[in-house]
Amino acid sequence: MAGIKYEIVETIGVVSESNKGWKKELNLVSWNEREPKYDLRDWSPDHExxxxxxxxxKEELFELRELLSSL
Structure with missing residues (x-):
C-alpha cells in the first residue's frame, strides 16, 4: 500500500489459506512506526x-477472546 509503512513484528498464526496462496494471519504489526498492535488480515505469499x-x-484482543469463548 502506497504511503503506509508496516513491519510484521511477530507472526502469531495462520487462520486459513486460499487456493491462491493468500493467508489470513494474526500478526503483531507496527503501522507507520507506531507501537505494534494485533492485526488480522489476508496477506499475499510474499507479504507485499x-x-x-x-x-x-491487547485489551481489545482479550475482550474478543472472551466474546468468542462464550459462543
Whole structure:
C-alpha cells in the first residue's frame, strides 16, 4: 500500500489459506512506526500485498477472546 509503512513484528498464526496462496494471519504489526498492535488480515505469499483487516490493541484482543469463548 502506497504511503503506509508496516513491519510484521511477530507472526502469531495462520487462520486459513486460499487456493491462491493468500493467508489470513494474526500478526503483531507496527503501522507507520507506531507501537505494534494485533492485526488480522489476508496477506499475499510474499507479504507485499494485503487485504482489508482489523487491528486490535491487547485489551481489545482479550475482550474478543472472551466474546468468542462464550459462543
Amino acid at each position: 500485498k494485503m487485504g482489508k483487516g482489523i487491528t486490535l490493541s
